[in-house]
Amino acid sequence: MNLILLFKSDFIAADTVVINDRRFHHIKQFYQPVQAQQLKVGLLDGEIGQGTVTQLSDQSITLQVTLDKQPPAPLPLTLILALPRPKMLKRTLQTVTSMGVKQIYLINSYKVDKSYWSTPVLQEHSVNEQLYLGLEQAGDTQLPEVHLRKRFKPFVEDELPALIKDSRALVAHPYNAAICPPAEDINTTLAVGPEGGFIPYEVEKLQDAGFAAIHIGPRILRVENAVPVLLSRLFPV
Template structure:
């Protein structure tokens, strides 16, 4: 936890918070704070700053907070990700969030197992937990938006043209594709497929919407590894 995320419900006064949940136990175990120590904090969807330890008990910690800094800038990216298997989804969501992605579409694909859509990970509270962990890791405060799209064709044909309009539209594909372009600060829409990649029909549907198929070399990476590699190449992060 590189940033202690604060919620409006933590505040007992305009500049005072009391924390007594998972965050408190993490702070006590890893930060081992003393009275007067300064910790890095940030208000969810707000500014970052510092929190000075006022008091510490076995049940809670009280901080005097000053929030005066803006969170890190978001990546100018809308990410379309074929729904990974549940265990990988948790790690991948944390990685995506920590790298500054704010618009995430989890989409269907021929190679996505139907059972993945019934995983508890996709429940709102569980998704939020993974996103918060990613924010804490990177020192960010702005929660991404996650959209679920269970039907591939209607999404690509009806919604995607407007989503990708006037952006650098790319679909990661290991075969018959161009090398990954260089870093840019321009608005980008990136589609990443499931393990084994999108099937040719799906790639063609993306291309019909104006997407360029790109690859990152001869090596085939797992989704959880391909995501940070692609983002690091496409943006000056």
């Protein structure tokens, strides 16, 4: 936890918060706080600053906070991701959030197991839990938006044209594809398939919508590894 993420419900006064949940236990274990110690904090969807320890007990910590800095700039990216299996989804959500992705579309694909759509991981509170962990890791506060799209064809035909307007539209595909383009800080829409990749029909539909197929080399990576590699290739460090 490189930033203590604050929520409006934590505030007991305009500049004072009380924390008594898993964040408190993490702070107590890893920061070993003492009176007057300063900790990095940030308000969800708000500014970043410092929290000064004013009270500490076995059940909670009280901080006086000053929020005066903007969070890191987001990546100019919309990520379209074929729904991974639940454990991989958790890790991937945390990773892309920590890398600054703010728009995430989880979509269906021929190789996506139907059972994945009924996983408790897709419940809003569970998704948000992974997003919060990613924000805390990165020292960010801007919560990504996660959209669920269970029907591939209507999504590609009806929504994608507007989503990719004025952006660099790319689909990660290891076959018959161009090498990943050089890093540029420009609006990008990136589609990443499931384990085993998109089927030819799906790649063709994406290309018809305006996507260019790219690859990152001869090695085939798992989705949770391929996504951060792609982002590090597509955007300047």
